[in-house]
Structures are given as structure tokens and as C-alpha cells.
Amino acid sequence: MKLQDPLPVRVLTKNIRYATNNPFEGEERWTERRPYLTKELLFNTLNCQESFICLQEVLHNQIEDIWSDLNAAEEWAYIGVGRDDGDKAGEYSPIFYRTSVWVLEKWDTVWLSRTPSKPSKDWDAGSIRILTIGVFTHRATKRKVVAMNTHLDDASSRSRLESAKIILSQIKEAHDYKGLPVFLGGDFNSEPGEEAYLEVTGDSSPMADLKLLVPASRQYGDSNTFSGFTEATRRKRIDFIFLGHPTEQGGPGSTWSPTGYAVLPNRFEDGVYNSDHEVVVGDMELV
Template sequence: MTALRVLSYNVRYANRGDHHDAWHDRRDAVGRLVRFHRPDVAAFQEPLPEQRRDLRERLPAYEFVGRGRGRDGKGEGCPIAIRADRWEVVDDDTFWLSETPDRQSVGWDAAHPRIATWARVRAVDGDADAPAELLVVNTHFDHVSADARRGAARLLRERLPELASAGASDSAGSAPVALVGDLNCTPGSDPHRILLGDDPEGDSGSPRNADDDPLRLRDAAAAADLRHGPRTSLTDFSRLIDGRRIDHALVSSEFDVEAFATLTDRDDRGRYPSDHLPILTRLSL
């Protein structure tokens, strides 16, 4: 059996207006949180270049991949950190959530450019039970436009099967997939349904028949044998904001979902290190 622990964490961009919750007062707590829980994969949303540098410095056991959403690689990113003692990165890239995903662009009527970063990884210890490769995808949907969120979900439904099967031999088949991130929508919303293969408009090509679905994703929070923590993932740094589980982990059918947790770790000031709570999913193959 191969175990995989995947953490997703919107760490909030470095906003000078956050005052006593500014990034320089939170970065050590974010690093300690990740080191304590020791995920195999840590997927972050919103960090700017200097924040990505801070995360790399505080997480030396991890290999980072990903770029910013700006034309020059700057701006907010969706980096993926891979625990290097267990996994090695085979391939990685970033695409934009837009009608022109292979170049820097703003999709539909989104307020900002939005991206998805992916990494194809394999075990470094030669574990005979491990699949040849795993695909991890990290994304952040637009916070303003519902149309952009639906478009982004449909684009991922189209692209993920291609990425999962890329480079695989006929005998190996497609790589198991873990898609995580801040989707800026709650369970049962249109984008969430689209990603699970149930497009409410029914005209995007997303298959309704599970037997014909090239990639069957499940919501790890719903599928988990054990669920822990609050049913929201938003904070105002001091309190939880109820009913806003907008950070998600969706996994393909090859995975058994052992546990899903929304982590409520606070820093040494008694505050949450971000305006989002991290989510941690424990998977096995």
C-alpha cells in the first residue's frame, strides 16, 4: 500500500493592509504548520514571489514547482511543494484558466488571470506497490465571476485526462489524480458539480454516464472514512466564517480516502496564520 498525504493551503497574498496579520508576522507559523503535519505534497495558493521564496527557505525538505500568473512569472502563484525524500518530480507545468490556456491570459470575465499548476511525481524508494506516477494539480478559481469558475472547471475536466495519461505506457494506464485548491465555491455549486462530472448545463462534453467518464473525481471530504475539523475553510484571522468550505480536494477513483481534515492550528499569538484554513487529505493506493 502506498500512502499519500496532500495539504492544500491558501496562505493569503502579502497585503500591506493586513497590519498585525501581515505576511512577515505569519510566515514562520505557516512553515511550522507544514513541517509539523509533514504532508507528501503541499499545494499553496496566492503566494507572491517573495512569499514563495520564504516558503522555500522554511521548507527545505521540499522541492517546489510552479510560477506566478503574470507574463514574466511574477504575481500570485499556485506552487506545489513535493517532499523530496519520498517523491521525485517527473514533469510539471502551469496553464491559464482561460480560452487560451497555453499563454498568459484572463479567462471569460474573470477579475484576474487564474492558473493551474501540475506536477507528475513518482516514488523514490522503488516501492513495488506504488503506481508508476501520480498527478497532482493545484488551482485557484476566480473570486468574482461565476462564469469564469464554470469555465475553469470545464477546462480542467478537459485537460486532466490528457495530463493523467501523458507519457504512460498502455500497460501503465493513466496516473491517479489529486486536484486541490481554492475553488471559491462550496460543495454542490456548478463548478464543483462540473468537476465531479455532473455539468448542470450538459453541453460541455462532461459525461453523465460514469462508465464513459475518462476521469472520475470524488470530493475527498465526502468520501473520507474519517472527517475531522470544521465544515468551513474561511477565517478572519481570529474567528471562523461559517458555511464557507471553498477549499477542496478532489481525487480519482484509484485512491482510497482514509481521512479528510480541516486544520485549525493557530500561531503563538492565538491567531490563524491565514484567512483560509489548510485542508489535509490522507490517501492510499
């Protein structure tokens, strides 16, 4: 039986900053930030048709704007719902993909609470939080991927920890019953060494931080991913791409071979920040 060639996949994750009527110091309104942000997404997915885009803090009007701008070039679709009602209210954590490349097999939203099937919050969370999950099949090679995207709570450490546990239970279910490669993108509001990061990357977890899997010679850009809108803001690394089922773990089916990692600037020469977060770009191959 002839082995398939490696399949390059690119994953972007970015907190776009919700459209507010009360911008922070240094923050432009969404109408000003929009072209900077959507062009960033378009350019960084231009040369990899198998790209996925994970976004956070996306209000309904923003998801419509981004979808429109992406489809000015090619046919993209997305999965995800507003977290407040499971429809259009509140922030989305969507996953965008090209319909000519990937077939969506199924998708779901999991609320990160004690009642994960309906809009809800627990553990002193400041906001309702969700996990978006999609199972995709590559049209040309029939390889499957599980894509996940989330945005953990900024107010409650307990919520971040318990949410990470729920996410891991979803990931382990995918591994145990399907043997599929998984990626998880998102804003974790947790730095390396803090609760959610340690849970996701712990000894009992099948996940690993992509940055730590890629040699320094194949990395580019900043270390921190949160910038705020001013130079005075304390920068933090809180946005991540995690890979499950990396090559060295073995097992059935395709596995990941990490090939690149970057954190790209979000401030332009005219002083505009396209968001208070930088985009994290991960390159990998299905082997």
C-alpha cells in the same frame, strides 16, 4: 507477481493569503504570520514522507520564505510560476514535494482562459488564473502520480465554471492516455452546490470530493475552510481535495484508497490567524 504494499500519501492544500501592505481587520502582516504557517506545513508533513503541499495566493517573496523554512528541516522543491507573466510576477499556485521521495517527470502551467499557453484571462475574471500540473514518480516503488493545484476566480461565476471545464479536460487527458491516479487541490471560490464544484464532481467527471469518500469516523476538524480574520466573517467550504481514479472505478495501474480527511484550525491562542483559510489535509493510499 507479488503485489506492492499500499503507499501512503498525504496532500495538504492551503490558501496562505498574499502578503499585503494593507491588512484587513484582524489580519497580521506576512512577517508575523509566516512562522505560524510554515510550522503548520512542517508538522503536518512530518510523518508522511510522500506528502505534497498545494498552496495558493503565494507571491514570489512568500514562496522564497516558505521554501527556506521547509528546507531548514529537509530537502523540498516546488513547481509553479507567477501567474501574471509565467515567471515571478503575480500569485503562484505551487506544489511542494520532497526530492528524496519523488522524481519530477514533467510539469506545466495552464492558464484558465481561451489561450491556456500564455498569461491571460477571460469570462469576466477579476484576475489571471492558473492550473499547476506535475507528474511524479515515487523513487522506491516507481509508482506515478499526477498532482494538480489551482485557485479559481472570486469575481466571476462564469470564469469559475469555464475554468473547471479546462481543468477536467486536463484530468481526462491524464486518465485516457496514462491511466494514472490524479489529485486536485485548491481554493475553488465555489461552495458545494455551486458552479465549479458541481462541474468537477458531476456525472461526467472522473473526480470525487475526498471528504465524501472518507467515513465520518476518519474525519477531524471544521467543515468550513474559509474563516476570514474575524469571528464575524461568514465561513465557507471552498477549499477542496479531489481524487481522480478512486479504487472503485478500476482501470490500469495504481488507484487511490482514501483513508483520512481533516480541516485544521488557523487561529492561535494569541489571536493570530496564520491565514484567512484553514489547511485541508487528505490522507490516501496508492493501491
